[in-house]
Structures are given as structure tokens and as C-alpha cells.
Amino acid sequence: xxxxxxxxxxxxxxxxxxxxxxxxxxxxxxxxxxxxxxxxxxxxxxxxxxxxxxxxxxxxxxxxxxxxxxxxxxxxxxxxxxxxxxxxxxxxxxxxxxxxxxxxxxxxxxxxxxxxxxxxxxxxxxxxxxxxxxxxxxxxxxxxxxxxxxxxxxxxxxxxxxxxxxxxxxxxxxxxxxxxxxxxxxxxxxxxxxxxxxxxxxxxxxxxxxxxxxxxxxxx
Amino acid sequence: xxxxxxxxxxxxxxxxxxxxxxxxxxxxxxxxxxxxxxxxxxxxxxxxxxxxxxxxxxxxxxxxxxxxxxxxxxxxxxxxxxxxxxxxxxxxxxxxxxxxxxxxxxxxxxxxxxxxxxxxxxxxxxxxxxxxxxxxxxxxxxxxxxxxxxxxxxxxxxxxxxxxxxxxxxxxxxxxxxxxxxxxxxxxxxxxxxxxxxxxxxxxxxxxxxxxxxxxxxxxxxxxxxxxxxxxxx
Numbered sequence: 001x002x003x004x005x006x007x008x009x010x011x012x013x014x015x016x017x018x019x020x021x022x023x024x025x026x027x028x029x030x031x032x033x034x035x036x037x038x039x040x041x042x043x044x045x046x047x048x049x050x051x052x053x054x055x056x057x058x059x060x061x062x063x064x065x066x067x068x069x070x071x072x073x074x075x076x077x078x079x080x081x082x083x084x085x086x087x088x089x090x091x092x093x094x095x096x097x098x099x100x101x102x103x104x105x106x107x108x109x110x111x112x113x114x115x116x117x118x119x120x121x122x123x124x125x126x127x128x129x130x131x132x133x134x135x136x137x138x139x140x141x142x143x144x145x146x147x148x149x150x151x152x153x154x155x156x157x158x159x160x161x162x163x164x165x166x167x168x169x170x171x172x173x174x175x176x177x178x179x180x181x182x183x184x185x186x187x188x189x190x191x192x193x194x195x196x197x198x199x200x201x202x203x204x205x206x207x208x209x210x211x212x213x214x215x216x217x218x219x220x
Numbered sequence: 221x222x223x224x225x226x227x228x229x230x231x232x233x234x235x236x237x238x239x240x241x242x243x244x245x246x247x248x249x250x251x252x253x254x255x256x257x258x259x260x261x262x263x264x265x266x267x268x269x270x271x272x273x274x275x276x277x278x279x280x281x282x283x284x285x286x287x288x289x290x291x292x293x294x295x296x297x298x299x300x301x302x303x304x305x306x307x308x309x310x311x312x313x314x315x316x317x318x319x320x321x322x323x324x325x326x327x328x329x330x331x332x333x334x335x336x337x338x339x340x341x342x343x344x345x346x347x348x349x350x351x352x353x354x355x356x357x358x359x360x361x362x363x364x365x366x367x368x369x370x371x372x373x374x375x376x377x378x379x380x381x382x383x384x385x386x387x388x389x390x391x392x393x394x395x396x397x398x399x400x401x402x403x404x405x406x407x408x409x410x411x412x413x414x415x416x417x418x419x420x421x422x423x424x425x426x427x428x429x430x431x432x433x434x435x436x437x438x439x440x441x442x443x444x445x446x447x448x449x450x451x452x453x454x
Binding site: 061063064065069075090099135 | 272289292299300320357
């Protein structure tokens with residue numbers, strides 16, 4: 001089996017998604033921590049277009065963009081599937097993954113901005129969560145049923161990071177009483193066997209993102 | 221009372237490239253479908269029911285079950301009707317590359333083209349410059365990632381995923397340029413233009429694209445806030 005390298009950043013939710021998928025599928029890999037202030041020649045070679053992490057390199061072949069990597073992993077290692085087998089259910093899953101990708105930027109804006117801009121970002125984030133709460137989550141344990149799938153992984157990363165963002169900026173967004181389903185789902189997800197052993201250290205995250213926010217506001 | 225619909229129904233608008241994509245895919249696969257033209261200023265009950273999240277077109281409804289978002293719909297069509305031709309390649313690595321460039325086109329090129337039409341003066345010149353830079357990235361990336369040259373990213377005669385995703389939007393560039401401004405610098409992008417030209421000649425594309433004059437008129441009307449501008453440097 002050709003070797004797998006994951007180029008990533010421990011504090012990135014996108015990187016974490018790929019890590020979770022690799023672990024859930026039991027795929028061995030080598031992790032390479034990148035320093036985004038000093039990008040390695042390897043990263044620049046493997047992701048010339050965006051120069052971002054994560055990048056999965058399988059037998060020397062690079063795949064970029066976390067969601068595309070997840071699809072690649074699912075197609076190459078079909079055991080412990082991340083997507084349902086039914087085409088319609090797959091389309092529903094892809095729809096929600098795309099929704100999360102398109103809307104999660106508001107969570108990052110909450111983190112990076114202040115004042116009016118931040119207020120708008122909070123509002124947008126609440127709308128995103130409301131839509132997920134009302135339309136995406138049913139009564140099942142996870143998005144697709146009783147097993148963790150691609151939507152859980154995609155959403156889980158954003159929600160977990162949102163918890164840190166909330167603490168750093170001092171604004172609670174995902175309030176349990178406002179989002180009961182999401183709250184229940186978050187607990188299920190973060191307590192699931194492989195996920196709970198592969199969450200980033202909360203204290204380290206707080207330090208990292210507090211510093212990052214200060215830098216971001218200073219350069220605004 | 222609405223009459224019962226066919227097994228496959230597409231809710232769309234004639235000028236939307238995202239809708240054109242779905243039509244191309246359905247026709248390529250020989251799937252019979254009913255088309256419902258939506259008036260986006262007065263959205264139908266059906267559209268709001270089938271796409272409550274975005275309330276947008278295209279929406280494909282298959283046996284009463286709706287799918288929204290053009291790229292998701294294309295993948296669904298390929299999954300569900302897995303007869304030839306395949307829209308996506310079969311190899312996972314090739315699929316990853318196709319998805320990457322489809323995303324790049326939607327997340328970078330299309331918004332950049334909007335930035336061009338919605339700006340004017342110096343801002344528009346900068347938007348055009350950025351658009352052309354992104355186009356270069358696309359061209360170079362596609363040539364590097366796919367072993368076969370333009371057009372069609374493949375040895376077969378049928379359109380592929382990227383032809384559909386890019387072509388449905390790019391083949392209308394002349395209408396955009398007539399309405400707004402010259403955007404694609406021919407000297408800088410011969411490969412891209414050659415691809416688009418070949419796509420435009422493809423019979424299925426010809427019959428599915430919105431009529432040029434009608435589209436140009438519609439764009440002029442829609443983007444009338446930005447004055448027409450000819451770039452003298454070409």
C-alpha cells in the first residue's frame with residue numbers, strides 16, 4: 001500500500017476532518033506539521049494553487065481541499081463508509097457538506113472582527129446553525145443515521161472550533177436551549193470513541209486562537 | 221391543484237448557467253425530464269417547498285425527492301444513472317482532480333466574473349486583471365492535472381464533468397462581453413478560448429445554451445448599473 005502523508009496544522013479544523021476520517025477508516029499515515037508562516041517546499045509543490053493545508057499525499061499524488069480529500073478517502077477505502085450507499089441519501093449528505101462549507105466563513109468572521117462587522121457575522125452564524133437545526137438534523141443520533149458520516153465530520157470540525165471561538169471572543173452562539181438538536185448531536189459526536197481521542201487540546205487551542213485574534217484585530 | 225409531475229422534474233431559469241449544467245447532464249445521459257421555468261421574482265410554491273434552505277434554482281426532483289445545488293445534482297445524476305457516458309472519471313484520484321477544478325471555477329472564477337460586471341472604472345479594470353489571473357491558474361492547472369489536452373479532458377467524444385461545469389457558464393462569455401466589457405484577454409488565454417469555442421460547437425451545448433441575443437439583452441438589462449466598456453489594450 002502506497003504511503004500516505006497528511007500535511008496539516010494541528011489547530012486547523014479542516015486538517016482535523018481528514019485526521020478523523022483516516023482514524024475512522026483505520027488508514028495508517030504520516031503526519032507532517034506545517035508552519036504556515038514559513039510554508040515548506042513540499043506544501044508549495046503539492047498545493048501550488050491555494051498553498052493551504054490540509055493536503056493528503058497518497059503515493060506521491062497530492063489531493064487538496066478537506067471535503068475533496070474525504071471523498072477520495074471514501075472512494076479509495078470503502079470500508080467504514082462516510083457516505084451512504086443510496087444515491088439520494090448521498091446527495092442529501094453532499095448538500096449539507098456544501099452548505100457547511102459555504103456558510104462556515106461567518107464563524108471565522110466572528111473570530112476575526114469586532115463591532116458591527118462581528119455583529120453581522122454572529123447573526124449569519126446563528127442563521128447557519130438555525131438552518132442545520134431545523135432542516136438537517138432529524139431525530140437520529142448523527143446526520144445520516146447511527147454512524148458517523150461525512151456531514152458529521154464536516155460539521156463537527158466547525159462546531160468544535162466554534163466552541164473555542166465563542167470563548168475567545170466572549171459571545172455564546174450555539175446555546176443549548178436555542179439549538180437542542182445541535183447540542184445533543186455535538187455531545188454524541190464529541191463523545192464518540194475515535195473522535196473523543198482525537199480532539200485538539202482545549203487549553204492549547206485557547207492560547208493559539210487568543211493570540212491569533214489579537215494579531216487579526218491589530219492588522220484590521 | 222397541480223397536475224402530477226413526471227418522474228424527473230427540473231425547476232430552473234433559462235438564463236442560469238447552473239440550470240444549463242443540469243440540463244446538459246440529463247440530456248447527455250438520455251434521461252427524460254420535465255422542465256419548469258421559474259419566475260424568480262415570484263417563486264412557485266413548489267420551488268419553496270423543494271428548496272426551503274436556499275429557495276434557488278436549479279432543483280431536480282426525482283420521484284418526488286428534491287436535490288439542490290448544481291454540483292450536487294450533477295454527482296447525483298452520475299450516481300443514479302450510472303450508464304455511459306460517465307460524467308466523472310471512474311478513478312478516485314482523477315475524480316478528486318475534477319472536483320478540485322469544478323470547485324475552483326465556482327468559488328473563484330464565477331465570483332470574479334460577477335466582480336467585473338458589478339464594478340466600473342478603475343475597480344473594473346482591477347477586477348478584469350484578477351479575473352484573467354485566475355483564468356491563467358485554471359488553464360495551467362488543468363493542463364498539468366489532466367494528461368489529455370483541451371477539449372473535453374478525455375479521449376471520448378462526450379462531455380465530461382468539467383466541460384459541463386465550465387462550459388455552461390463560460391460558453392456565454394460573448395454575451396457578457398457584449399453587455400458589459402471585454403473580459404477574457406484572447407492573447408493570454410488561447411487554450412481556454414479554444415476549449416470554450418470547441419464546446420460551443422458541440423451540438424448538445426448549442427441546443428442547450430440560452431440564445432445569445434436574448435442573454436446579452438438580459439445581461440445588459442441586469443447589469444445596466446455598470447457602463448459598457450471596451451478595453452483598448454487588446
